[in-house]
Amino acid sequence: MKLDQWAEDIEAIVDEWEKQEFLSEGDLFVIGCSTSEVAGERIGTSGSEEVAAMIFEKVQQLKQKIGVDIAFQCCEHLNRALVVEKKVMRERGFDPVSVVPVRKAGGSMAAYAFEQLEDAVVVENVRADAGIDIGETMIGMHLKPVVVPLRLKQRWVGHARVNSALTRPKLIGGPRAVYAT
Template sequence: MEDVKQNIDELMEEWLQSGHLRQGDIFVIGCSTSEIAGKRIGTSGSEEIAGIIFQAMNKLRDKAGVRLAFQCCEHLNRALVVERETVREQHLEEVSVVPVPKAGGSMASYAYKHMHDPAVVEFITAQAGVDIGETMIGMHIQHVAVPLRLKQRFVGDARVTAAYSRPKLIGGARANYENTRMDGSCK
């Protein structure tokens, strides 16, 4: 468990240093605690691992000022657990379900039990996110998603993929993209 904590802390520090998170951004977390433990996704969920990940995500939230969205598994159509405040601010539609480890996943279930005022939504458009264990968060990332290459490529035994978004480029050859969120890496 100490390795998992060290891995996730390093991963969150890289995110903070990346410069791709802004106050108020939605940050989606897809996480297979089974994969982190070296097992097949959906087979060996762990509340203990979920707790470690949840604590690290809360630190990211506090330091970067982002809103967290914990993705459920495919049994709940990859719905997301968010704070009810996010539902109101983002004008999201709440759905009636409570994630549990076998239907929602250990991470989403843990988040639901430990958030201040949790709610579940079916869809969200996040500005950034992390996928720990190949849980397929891409459906929740705003267009245009840009991969973020992190040094910390694993949490436990689970592979890590990360992405942030940038505004779409419009206007063609005559357009000016100065003073935008473009960092030059997408040319």
């Protein structure tokens, strides 16, 4: 396992999110991650708590430095539900579901986040402002309606392709509409 190199990969991604000022305090940031894909295996086959711990630590920097709330997406076996802090659930009006993610049903990343977050709960869905998808776990269902792909310099964590996205308000109106820049 090349954990040190993978840590550099995710750190470069987090640094770019910070430096480009894509996020603001109070934004909701969703992360989907296949630790199997990071390690070069097929999604859902070789989950790793060690990889999850490394990614969790790096992503938490966004919370600490910017003040975003983070949601960790579970795998398809839990219908891509998300792990958040109970405080986030209450403040945002999310409804909890009764499940505890584990490596084989929820995924290593979500299971690790559930153990590490203060007062963790699982919610069925969110409307996030932005997010990263490590290993093509399909976070799009949890982003606000108008998604803007974000092309970061660092496009891989280990063997897993990374996709990033922002959202923007809908542009409504017709030919006479005026939009703020």
